[in-house]
Amino acid sequence: MKMKSFLLAAIFIFFANTAMLSASSVHESATDAQQQQAKPYEPKSIAQLSATFLERTGIYAMLFPQEGVTNGHGEEMTLFEQSTGRVIMFAIIFLLFYLAIAKGFEPLLLLPIAFGGLLANIPIANMTSDHGMLGIIYNMGIANEFFPLLIFMGVGAMTDFGPLLSNPKTALLGGAAQFGIFGSLIGAAALSQYTGIVDFSLQQAGAISIIGGADGPTSIFIASKLAPELLGAIAVAAYSYMALVPVIQPPIMRALTSKEERCIVMPKTREVKRLEKLIFPLIVVMMIALVLPDAAPLMGAFALGNFAKESGVVDRLSNEMQNSLINIVTIFLGLGVGSKLASDSFLVAETLGIMVIGLLAFAAGTAAGVIMGKIMNKFSKEPINPLIGAAGVSAVPMAARVVSKVGAEEKPGNILLMHAMGPNVAGVIGSAVAAGVLLSIFN
Amino acid sequence: MKMKSFLLAAIFIFFANTAMLSASSVHESATDAQQQQAKPYEPKSIAQLSATFLERTGIYAMLFPQEGVTNGHGEEMTLFEQSTGRVIMFAIIFLLFYLAIAKGFEPLLLLPIAFGGLLANIPIANMTSDHGMLGIIYNMGIANEFFPLLIFMGVGAMTDFGPLLSNPKTALLGGAAQFGIFGSLIGAAALSQYTGIVDFSLQQAGAISIIGGADGPTSIFIASKLAPELLGAIAVAAYSYMALVPVIQPPIMRALTSKEERCIVMPKTREVKRLEKLIFPLIVVMMIALVLPDAAPLMGAFALGNFAKESGVVDRLSNEMQNSLINIVTIFLGLGVGSKLASDSFLVAETLGIMVIGLLAFAAGTAAGVIMGKIMNKFSKEPINPLIGAAGVSAVPMAARVVSKVGAEEKPGNILLMHAMGPNVAGVIGSAVAAGVLLSIFN
Amino acid sequence: MKMKSFLLAAIFIFFANTAMLSASSVHESATDAQQQQAKPYEPKSIAQLSATFLERTGIYAMLFPQEGVTNGHGEEMTLFEQSTGRVIMFAIIFLLFYLAIAKGFEPLLLLPIAFGGLLANIPIANMTSDHGMLGIIYNMGIANEFFPLLIFMGVGAMTDFGPLLSNPKTALLGGAAQFGIFGSLIGAAALSQYTGIVDFSLQQAGAISIIGGADGPTSIFIASKLAPELLGAIAVAAYSYMALVPVIQPPIMRALTSKEERCIVMPKTREVKRLEKLIFPLIVVMMIALVLPDAAPLMGAFALGNFAKESGVVDRLSNEMQNSLINIVTIFLGLGVGSKLASDSFLVAETLGIMVIGLLAFAAGTAAGVIMGKIMNKFSKEPINPLIGAAGVSAVPMAARVVSKVGAEEKPGNILLMHAMGPNVAGVIGSAVAAGVLLSIFN
């Protein structure tokens, strides 16, 4: 205790004496500090040194924001963005940490994204600039949309198309759920057109709408292409709502189906030959080549991963895609996306709009999937439990699990998991197709 | 069934109605589409939208090739390259998939190369451009010859020079087999000089000739330096023929040796001290430094991997080189090389020439190795089975295994594997030296 | 034996005949060789070919150094640097290999650094140029200070702050040891001011002084920012002295403490809650954000790794940071740093100065830590064994082990390891703070 007081006193006196002496010189030299970069060091008194040091503390930068301070990209920041904005962002980031760790919200991406955001909001450090750690990562693989493709390749190598191949027509459920994308496109357009809150361009509305596809890498890929300025908000919304699938979906599923429909037992699926699984990714990529080349990067990477896995002759490589490579890229993707959580990029009215639209998109996609399930159940020979339509939003494999859980609650012993995996993986393809259509429109 | 017809009808009617309405406007707007990139989106009718979409389908681009369409590097593509060429390439690529998966042709590289080729030939997508996935990979590590070096480092960390150290003079067999390189150099030159089929420059002939070295990374390294335009064909030829070693070599080995020679039993090799293995990579790299600095990148990377392994104190790093790192680089190397399988790069007369020369190169290298084995057997005190000369082409460890198999067929119980590993790894050094000489000539 | 003589004779005669014929033409064409890059190949006689080849051997380049030969960066090299300098560097590098392998001197970094140095000193090959393997690596992650941060992230993911959290005030010992940094700063300044041996600028002195922080990545990060021209010497000094901790520290520790002090038994530490470990990296990064943003990249990366580990929800990622990712980066970091061991960068008087100052820095840091331990022991309620102050220099976990060993020698059964880990990890933070202060001064 004695020691503490002693040290504390000594340190504080030292700083009080030196720093205060030069308090007057602080404000004048503020802008000079920005330009000193190239000049050789000039002798200073300890008082001057301390003053200069004080100016370069984060707390000073946040308490006394200056006109003309720029962000990592040379754009001027408002006084709000330099001060209160950062505080708000820190609060949002701690909330994200809490959600990721305590609530298990897609921690593999939300945790690195939030940490990237934490670093991006540190004043003075300018870590999002081209020479900063986050900027280097962003330019390495997000500005050029490379990292989301690598993630997609790894996801492809983890995906089993067996359930879809054993019951092909459930793919259509993964199509219906894409109403989530186009519904939110219209939502974003309407919000922009009929309210004064936000002013989205069509490209921006398109980028936002992909949240409804419930595929993180697809969202990031499209946002980076069509509206990089909204990347942070879109990624956070996409992953947050994907984590909320077990909360968002069940009420909608129950509201749109009757008890009888929810209890439908589906017949056991046929066994799928290895050759079918092997050829499937080639069919997908050839169809993309012929019909929708704009989706070629996304589906190409995805099919590559899946083909490597199913080939059975390059296990070294497909294991690599599923492990070290996707892990490394996930770290970098998260940090790079997080760099867009800097207060000046994130604290805009658009972010709020994106959050609202994203929620609606998930609800719309779920509803469309379930309704399509009802229609197909009417027309199909074999019974189809409409609940599995909800899995069409993708969010693999969470949505399929939610379907299985809701189904088992209604009729214990009715295991819908494998049946729901079909629309679930088809939803990934459906979202990529929808994304490709938007890209082709804006190209 | 009902459902199917219903959906099919609905979709087709929709497209027929909208797309046909604007069929006339398609051709006029074709070139405009190329320039629209930067312009903001302008409202379109559904008919126009559908027409624009149709124009951006791959099947449209292949059925109606246009003058002035460019590849990823801004070079104009012929109508053939845009249409039939792509179809031919898809066929070749599916053949490569078949060979890699069903026949086990070096799948670790041929599969990613072929998939890269598949993506490279998708129309419209332009994935080989500097902003496309394949182009990014190509520029990341192939244009600057970085990836082949990393592969070589990993191969070095996997290579055991014990068999060579226990019987040093077998290294000369790995020298003789390099006649494959220079024989094919002369072959390429002759083909170019005396026929009208191809017109190789000396640099190009040099790049092609390295196929005879039977080392994938060396071939890619040299091709990337001397003739990047031939990279795709050279890599495909190199890996295909390496996979064909068990087919190409045995007849030549049998034709050039007598039954007695093939039955020669070689004495048991002496045990090698760890210190010898540790010093060996340093000897190699110092010799390269003094005699042939042009081979320094190749042999330096190789020796680094080997030294890391043999040092025994950086197992973390040498395991990394042999596993995750080489896996990641293999994926990227394959895709990057595959980008050179675009129809406009690959479907040229040169490719056919390269294939023929590559085959001859392997045969010539094998023959030279075996003949050198016969000569050494004459002059040497200890008996040398001339079959092991065939392993001098490298293609580690396949060629050594082939030697062992042929030897065991002639005289069951005669295990030549360890004896063949000496010339086998010496062949890697020999090829790198030969490559270095060519680089030094053209520098 | 016969065969040997035969071959040797044949080869030597061949070379003697051809090369000597054109000996006269060698010198004239020396400078032309530098410019031929772009020109097409022109026919040459075998004699000319051999002569040109001879000129491009390393041994020729070292025996007959030429005026006007440039290093990888286009700067002219002296005749000494081209010839004897390289020989000296090879000797130094073999010494480093010996230390790394036989003596266990931090082999994970010294081995790749030394191998990078070996490659960097190969004449003609110019592997440190922007197009060479080492240059590519250097530009990829050292010029922009990215690799040291990734290493720091991995180290963060490996660090357990439990011992520090269980006895917080031992952090101050990690502060005192930073006198090593500022002591060596004064030392470097004095050496420059009062002797004619070296002429360090203040920036250079600052970069050198961080050696006293006993943190490899921090040293490389700061050197790369403030004085990249000294990077090689600084990194070699930092890692060499870190390896020498068990030799340098014990005599100083014994000289400054009494037998009674060395025998002090410290009370068992309290158990630390997981929540404390989880929040700690956030506390550190927020303090850096508020007080010292210039240290944000270093401490941010470190805290990210630690937070990922302690979160317990992203084990995939934290394992990746601790394994594949840090291994890959270590290989590249070592090679990139090694590129600064080229004779023209390393063989300067400054290197000698750096070595001397580095040694003093370690001694000063150790002494300051121990003295601070004595002071704290006087003022603190609970007894503090001053030996643990020596662990404050960081060099995790070597210094803590040395403390434990010295303590156990004095009083068998007195296990100081856990108590020493507190100052040990605090030393990492302390060094990063000191580094941040220097960066803030020179910004």
Next chain:
Amino acid sequence: METNLVLESLKFMVLGMGVVFLFLYLLVLLMQLQAFIVGKFFSNNNDSNTIDTKKSNDLDEKRRIAAIIGAVMQHKK
């Protein structure tokens, strides 16, 4: 002249959902065709899954340990 964003978005939806359904419908047909062909011409039972090799190796390892220990036990008795 101002663009009506909502109107444009509606058009995009018509095109987009059309393409999504067309694409997936074609995919369904191809999957059914493939299943038919594979079932007809490749109905041999060579569905050995190469990918599980490592897993089974692990199991083998454990079985081997168990066997060895069993033998040791036998011997001791």
Next chain:
Amino acid sequence: METNLVLESLKFMVLGMGVVFLFLYLLVLLMQLQAFIVGKFFSNNNDSNTIDTKKSNDLDEKRRIAAIIGAVMQHKK
């Protein structure tokens, strides 16, 4: 006018060591505050270390093998 390097370095030392100690001292205070708060409000025993999962799995694996073999042995007798 020449810069006196040693003098400047001395000033840097004063500033630098001051900041280092200030920083670490604040950190000590925050660690103590944290320990107090966590100890007071989160004193439940949910300190299950998620990180050791893999390790314990390994152990479990071994225990299971041991148990299996034990059972086999019992059976053989």
Next chain:
Amino acid sequence: METNLVLESLKFMVLGMGVVFLFLYLLVLLMQLQAFIVGKFFSNNNDSNTIDTKKSNDLDEKRRIAAIIGAVMQHKK
């Protein structure tokens, strides 16, 4: 004047094969020299292969399990 490609290639072959053989021959000599020196001066048996550490650890692990189970078995009897 045209370059005769074949003639040039032949010259390259002479140079190239010469260098390849020279290089490998020197390497053979150095390997023999090395074997001689190492055999003479470092003939102690410290050829412990550091690289197999992990493998042997694994084995140790298994041996330990076997030993433990053995002990347990003994105890049960």
